[in-house]
Amino acid sequence: LKGTPFSISGLSPLASQEAAQAADAARDGGARAEGADHRCMCAWDAAVGVAPDNHRNRALSSFYLPGVAPIEYSENAKVDLKVNKLTSAKTQLPYGYYVLPYCRPPEIVDSVENLGEILVGDMIENSPYEIQMLRNVTCRVLCKVSLSTEKKDQFRSMIDDEYLVNWIVDNLPAATRYTFGRLGPEGKSEYSYMNGFPVGIEKSGRYYVHNHVRLLIQYHTQKGEYEGYRVVGFEVEPQSMTQALRADSEKPNGFQGLCQDGAASPLFDLDLHDEIVFTYDVQWMYSEQRWVSRWDNYLRMTGGQIHWFSILNSLMIMLFLSGMVAMILLRTLYRDITRYNELTTAEEAAEETGWKLVHGDVFRRPRHAKLLAVSVGSGMQILGMSVVTLICALLGFLSPAHRGGLLQSMMLLFTFMGVFAGFSSARLYKLFGGDDWKMATLMTAFLYPGILFVLFFILNLFIWGQKSSGAVPFTTMFALLVLWFGISVPLVFLGSYFGFQRPPIEMPVRTNHIQRQIPTQPWFIQPLFTSLVGGVLPFGAVFTELFFIMSSLWHHQFYYLFGFLGLVLVILIVTCAEISIALTYFQLTSEDYRWWWRSFLASATSAVYVFLYSILYFSSRLQIEKFVSTLLYFGYMFMISLLFFLLTGSIGMLASLQFVRVIYASIKID
Numbered sequence: 001l002k003g004t005p006f007s008i009s010g011l012s013p014l015a016s017q018e019a020a021q022a023a024d025a026a027r028d029g030g031a032r033a034e035g036a037d038h039r040c041m042c043a044w045d046a047a048v049g050v051a052p053d054n055h056r057n058r059a060l061s062s063f064y065l066p067g068v069a070p071i072e073y074s075e076n077a078k079v080d081l082k083v084n085k086l087t088s089a090k091t092q093l094p095y096g097y098y099v100l101p102y103c104r105p106p107e108i109v110d111s112v113e114n115l116g117e118i119l120v121g122d123m124i125e126n127s128p129y130e131i132q133m134l135r136n137v138t139c140r141v142l143c144k145v146s147l148s149t150e151k152k153d154q155f156r157s158m159i160d161d162e163y164l165v166n167w168i169v170d171n172l173p174a175a176t177r178y179t180f181g182r183l184g185p186e187g188k189s190e191y192s193y194m195n196g197f198p199v200g201i202e203k204s205g206r207y208y209v210h211n212h213v214r215l216l217i218q219y220h221t222q223k224g225e226y227e228g229y230r231v232v233g234f235e236v237e238p239q240s241m242t243q244a245l246r247a248d249s250e251k252p253n254g255f256q257g258l259c260q261d262g263a264a265s266p267l268f269d270l271d272l273h274d275e276i277v278f279t280y281d282v283q284w285m286y287s288e289q290r291w292v293s294r295w296d297n298y299l300r301m302t303g304g305q306i307h308w309f310s311i312l313n314s315l316m317i318m319l320f321l322s323g324m325v326a327m328i329l330l331r332t333l334y335r336d337i338t339r340y341n342e343l344t345t346a347e348e349a350a351e352e353t354g355w356k357l358v359h360g361d362v363f364r365r366p367r368h369a370k371l372l373a374v375s376v377g378s379g380m381q382i383l384g385m386s387v388v389t390l391i392c393a394l395l396g397f398l399s400p401a402h403r404g405g406l407l408q409s410m411m412l413l414f415t416f417m418g419v420f421a422g423f424s425s426a427r428l429y430k431l432f433g434g435d436d437w438k439m440a441t442l443m444t445a446f447l448y449p450g451i452l453f454v455l456f457f458i459l460n461l462f463i464w465g466q467k468s469s470g471a472v473p474f475t476t477m478f479a480l481l482v483l484w485f486g487i488s489v490p491l492v493f494l495g496s497y498f499g500f501q502r503p504p505i506e507m508p509v510r511t512n513h514i515q516r517q518i519p520t521q522p523w524f525i526q527p528l529f530t531s532l533v534g535g536v537l538p539f540g541a542v543f544t545e546l547f548f549i550m551s552s553l554w555h556h557q558f559y560y561l562f563g564f565l566g567l568v569l570v571i572l573i574v575t576c577a578e579i580s581i582a583l584t585y586f587q588l589t590s591e592d593y594r595w596w597w598r599s600f601l602a603s604a605t606s607a608v609y610v611f612l613y614s615i616l617y618f619s620s621r622l623q624i625e626k627f628v629s630t631l632l633y634f635g636y637m638f639m640i641s642l643l644f645f646l647l648t649g650s651i652g653m654l655a656s657l658q659f660v661r662v663i664y665a666s667i668k669i670d
Helices: 016-024 113-119 149-158 305-343 345-352 369-394 406-416 418-430 439-467 474-501 525-556 564-590 596-604 604-619 627-665
Strands: 030-033 039-041 081-087 137-146 164-170 173-185 189-194 200-203 206-207 212-220 230-239 245-247 255-258 275-284
Touching: 113 406, 113 418, 137 255, 149 200, 149 206, 164 189, 206 564, 212 627, 255 406, 275 439, 305 525, 369 406, 369 418, 369 439, 369 564, 369 596, 369 627, 406 418, 406 474, 418 439, 418 474, 439 627, 525 564, 525 604, 525 627, 564 596, 564 627, 596 604, 596 627, 604 627
Parallel strands: 173 230, 212 275
Antiparallel strands: 030 039, 081 164, 137 275, 173 189, 200 206, 212 230, 245 255
């Protein structure tokens, strides 16, 4: 929160008409839930940045999605406020809300959480806050808590680490609006939203706890369509103040609070008090924003233009590579094929040069063929998971309203895509002439998933040692093992069975018994150089979008730009295929037939640049200082880089395989 332009005592009051303009901000997201019909309106255009207002005048097909139906509240009906974890971008270690000495309800009840919520450390619990529809409240006393030295140290530690409090009302997370001094295009002050609000602030060595909150809840109603009122916005204005109390027997706590803003009420200095009073205001405001678009404020984009520049940048890289591959295929390769097919005399045949010379060795089994087949199989598993996840996201099934839905879907899809991993590795291993299919299948099922699980387990032990809510319980670990051993492994064997049952892939040329000698290669054809050069372009096609993904991961922001991400994935696939094809062709023209692993590494080394970029992001964008937090960051980024390594390498290798088969099938071999 350092450098953030807001006052210590809280943010300036917000006018209701200004809040109603929030829906006019730039939007990028997936499906919108149609409130009037209790359904989810899933518009494809919305995934690539079309404003929801454009859809309101159009008849769109819609369908029911579980868990997204709006709730209509009658006047004075109870509206629950639930509390979630405390989060910090400085430590990346979430903690339960009641770790701090906040007011507790008589009985703490945990909400039922899905697998994704457990993995990210969500702890959704009830709270003692009493909110009733359309009933405004001013300075209601929640409770009074004694502050021991230990409790004060807890507050100081959380404030130093810039922890944020996360609340939920009607499935909407609490948002803090930050208003900036500059004016927007319509002459109004620009503002942005932050998920949650700070525990407190530190200034000149003094610690001020936010012990008073103003809950600004926006509602919408439409008499002709439904009865009651719907919650369409939830903002929090945190304040630090020293309240005055007077006895009042009519109040639930026996006290009436007196809260005054500004100089009339001094800030709550943690060091000067031995007890803390928590109070809150509730202010209901009518909003023209409908329930269908109530998430727009959370998904509003300040950098939408940057994404289009990112797409244009990626497209330029793809067009450059496409031009290079087209030149190879249409000019150089066509000339080579024509010349090779016109050779007639033995003298001319003896003077052959280029890639035709290695036709007897080009499909020779590579070293570590089993590992290559396993790597490609795992890469196909990741690609299948990514494609299906993006399709579901574009259709609106992975709305941020479903907490943990994205991560849970990715876990389950990765498990079920094991059948593609087994099939791909079996087909490739059979092409290599391998006979140890049981070991190849076992390695496909256990090698890379095992590496990821062991790393995840070790990191989880460190999180558990910090007593963080982000530590995955051992029961959930057992559930993950059940998914792995009970579903993924049998599916890998099933896919492998079908892969080995099919006839082997036919090669256009036979492999010679005697291996051909490879001439001395120039330095710029060496494997290390070509791989490092090849990895630059796939990374260049995705690095801008990678910045937004990492901001979402490590700054706890919402990421719902799946339209952009889908375009970037298509560009990445094309880029990886083309760079591998180009480098494979240059290698074969140098009479070096060891292209199997090089075609894999030509695009897979983009993962090295992803990890190097994560180091740059860590040093320039994050303020992580603690050892465990640093270990978590680099551990998870290594796991992400490994997945990216397998994904891009598999795409490049399979594209090169198809390319080599096509060019050798087009020439006459005596």
